[in-house]
Amino acid sequence: MPETDFSTLLPKIWNALLETLVMVTGAFIAAAVLGVLLGHVVYATRAGNLLQNATVFTVINAVVNIVRPVPFIIVAVALIPVTRIVMGSSIGPVAAIFPLALVASVAIARIAESNLVAVDPGVVEAGAAMGVRPWRVLFTIVIPEALGPLALGLTYIFVALVDATAVAGVIGGGGLGNLAMTYGYQRFDWVTMFIVIAVLIAIVQLAQFAGNRIARLVMHEGR
Amino acid sequence: MTTATATATAVPVRGAGVDAAPARATAQTTAIAFEDVSKTFAVDGREFDALKRVNLSVERGEIFGIVGYSGAGKSTLLRTVNGLDRPTSGRVVVDGHDVGSLNPRDLSRLRQRIGMIFQQFNLLQSRTVYQNVAYPLKHAGVPKGELLDRVEELLDFVGLADKALQYPNRLSGGQKQRVGIARALANRPDILISDEATSALDPQTTGEVLDLLQRVNREYGVTILLVTHEMDVVRRIADRVAVMQRGEIVEHGTVYDVFADPVHPTTRRFVSSVISHEAAESTLERIRRVHDGRLVRIHVGDRGSNDPFLSRIARTHRVDFNVVYGGVSELQSRLFGTLTVELLGADADVDAAVRELAGIVEVTDVAIREGASIA
Numbered sequence: 045m046p047e048t049d050f051s052t053l054l055p056k057i058w059n060a061l062l063e064t065l066v067m068v069t070g071a072f073i074a075a076a077v078l079g080v081l082l083g084h085v086v087y088a089t090r091a092g093n094l095l096q097n098a099t100v101f102t103v104i105n106a107v108v109n110i111v112r113p114v115p116f117i118i119v120a121v122a123l124i125p126v127t128r129i130v131m132g133s134s135i136g137p138v139a140a141i142f143p144l145a146l147v148a149s150v151a152i153a154r155i156a157e158s159n160l161v162a163v164d165p166g167v168v169e170a171g172a173a174m175g176v177r178p179w180r181v182l183f184t185i186v187i188p189e190a191l192g193p194l195a196l197g198l199t200y201i202f203v204a205l206v207d208a209t210a211v212a213g214v215i216g217g218g219g220l221g222n223l224a225m226t227y228g229y230q231r232f233d234w235v236t237m238f239i240v241i242a243v244l245i246a247i248v249q250l251a252q253f254a255g256n257r258i259a260r261l262v263m264h265e266g267r
Numbered sequence: 268m269t270t271a272t273a274t275a276t277a278v279p280v281r282g283a284g285v286d287a288a289p290a291r292a293t294a295q296t297t298a299i300a301f302e303d304v305s306k307t308f309a310v311d312g313r314e315f316d317a318l319k320r321v322n323l324s325v326e327r328g329e330i331f332g333i334v335g336y337s338g339a340g341k342s343t344l345l346r347t348v349n350g351l352d353r354p355t356s357g358r359v360v361v362d363g364h365d366v367g368s369l370n371p372r373d374l375s376r377l378r379q380r381i382g383m384i385f386q387q388f389n390l391l392q393s394r395t396v397y398q399n400v401a402y403p404l405k406h407a408g409v410p411k412g413e414l415l416d417r418v419e420e421l422l423d424f425v426g427l428a429d430k431a432l433q434y435p436n437r438l439s440g441g442q443k444q445r446v447g448i449a450r451a452l453a454n455r456p457d458i459l460i461s462d463e464a465t466s467a468l469d470p471q472t473t474g475e476v477l478d479l480l481q482r483v484n485r486e487y488g489v490t491i492l493l494v495t496h497e498m499d500v501v502r503r504i505a506d507r508v509a510v511m512q513r514g515e516i517v518e519h520g521t522v523y524d525v526f527a528d529p530v531h532p533t534t535r536r537f538v539s540s541v542i543s544h545e546a547a548e549s550t551l552e553r554i555r556r557v558h559d560g561r562l563v564r565i566h567v568g569d570r571g572s573n574d575p576f577l578s579r580i581a582r583t584h585r586v587d588f589n590v591v592y593g594g595v596s597e598l599q600s601r602l603f604g605t606l607t608v609e610l611l612g613a614d615a616d617v618d619a620a621v622r623e624l625a626g627i628v629e630v631t632d633v634a635i636r637e638g639a640s641i642a
């Protein structure tokens with residue numbers, strides 16, 4: 045078992061941390077925008093809803109259902125040619141944002157949709173009874189009412205993304221996961237691995253804490 | 268028999284079939300007219316008639332109650348008023364507008380003039396009490412300065428001025444419903460429709476909310492159409508009532524008339540759930556074990572004089588009497604009741620006494636057993 049050299053290790057961890065943060069935040073922001081949007085489209089086009097549209101609903105719903113169950117590593121590998129076109133390269137943390145964002149968008153779409161569906165239909169009906177037109181009901185009632193659970197759902201995805209970057213790392217994304225794998229798994233450098241794991245736990249804890257706070261804020265001290 | 272056919276539109280006579288002709292012109296005094304309204308839902312390919320040719324009109328300024336058991340079609344009928352449900356056939360005319368013929372923009376305008384309150388309150392959880400009440404005003408384009416005053420006035424009216432900045436999850440059920448009422452009144456509607464507004468509340472709170480609705484009716488002149496399965500709600504605040512069963516109105520009239528003389532079995536059951544002036548069969552049996560004289564029911568109402576007719580007639584005909592069951596209630600400032608009285612004496616004297624009683628009040632014999640009757 046090799047001696048751990050902290051003077052070279054710390055910069056390495058710092059570097060990997062930055063790579064992970066780039067992947068997670070980049071993918072998260074892109075996926076949040078795209079996923080929430082998709083979730084709304086699926087919600088609104090569902091039969092009986094505002095923009096009822098069987099074609100749009102079926103297509104998006106099918107895409108979501110196809111991508112979701114496929115393990116991330118397979119999606120990432122399968123997407124390599126597309127990633128190369130879209131991101132200019134298929135290696136490195138920036139390139140990894142693409143498959144990460146795609147997978148996260150699909151998950152967020154599902155979460156956003158279920159949050160919207162879970163909004164009390166009575167409240168939606170109250171809006172209609174007040175003479176509020178459907179579009180306004182969506183933006184002034186349904187979305188604000190869904191915001192609290194949505195914040196929790198997004199937090200969950202953020203944490204899942206930290207998880208997924210470990211896999212992305214293995215296929216060339218770099219980051220903490222990659223570091224833990226190369227040092228811990230391949231070189232049996234347990235110290236490095238434990239430090240990396242501690243950093244990962246810290247990130248997850250922080251994200252969860254922030255997410256809970258935001259959710260509580262928009263839900264008004266918990267229902 | 269008391270039959271109320273008080274309106275210009277053809278309404279079914281109490282207790283009779285519902286084969287009335289479709290309505291013609293709607294009088295100016297009519298706030299809501301249901302004209303031959305039917306509603307059929309298709310569930311799993313099978314059709315279900317939730318409303319069957321309902322004819323009814325609600326007059327401006329009155330409180331009209333619709334009672335019925337679960338599934339009778341009350342909510343469906345109510346929701347046709349603001350177009351949340353559309354009749355399969357027939358039409359609903361509100362303030363002279365045929366709801367079904369309005370384009371989306373006009374329907375939206377009409378809805379702003381019809382306040383609605385719900386059993387589950389349906390407040391926006393993500394907004395404060397103030398914002399909930401302000402919401403319909405904002406949507407109607409009320410300028411900000413005016414909006415503030417209006418919300419304040421409304422919250423004062425419902426007694427929740429001190430809760431303006433609270434979120435609904437911090438309020439009690441009664442408070443939530445009062446916010447619901449304030450919100451429903453925000454745009455000064457002519458009509459308020461209420462779907463079981465008190466069904467989720469305890470009796471004390473129910474009373475408070477009903478008092479508030481009565482104030483809404485009296486102070487603002489708002490016509491109220493409410494549906495409920497609690498006859499007590501009708502008794503306390505309604506002017507007129509309709510009883511629904513399986514999509515049909517089986518009886519309707521003024522609250523006094525319907526309570527004093529219910530005709531349809533369903534109506535009788537509803538009335539006896541709150542007022543029971545007549546003994547049930549099992550009670551009568553127990554009474555008869557002790558009282559084997561002739562039992563008659565005397566129906567009393569408001570009386571013009573203080574003639575002590577019961578004791579006077581008894582004395583005249585040398586009979587004795589026992590009051591064995593009964594009660595008198597007040598409804599819409601009028602009294603009505605039934606006393607079950609045992610008359611004791613020689614048969615001829617008792618007969619003569621009953622005859623004289625019948626000249627003053629309505630008297631019916633209490634059957635000895637099912638089917639048997641002493642005439």
Ligand SMILES: Nc1ncnc2c1ncn2[C@@H]1O[C@H](COP(=O)(O)OP(=O)(O)OP(=O)(O)O)[C@@H](O)[C@H]1O
Nearest residue numbers: 308310317335336337338339340341342343344496
């Ligand atoms: N959207 C719908 N689709 C199918 N059937 C419906 C629908 N809405 C109502 N119904 C049916 O119509 C009937 C009348 O329903 P409605 O809600 O009007 O009854 P209600 O008198 O308000 O009952 P409750 O006291 O339980 O609220 C019920 O049998 C119900 O199942």
Ligand SMILES: [Mg+2]
Nearest residue numbers: 341342343462
């Ligand atoms: Mg109902």
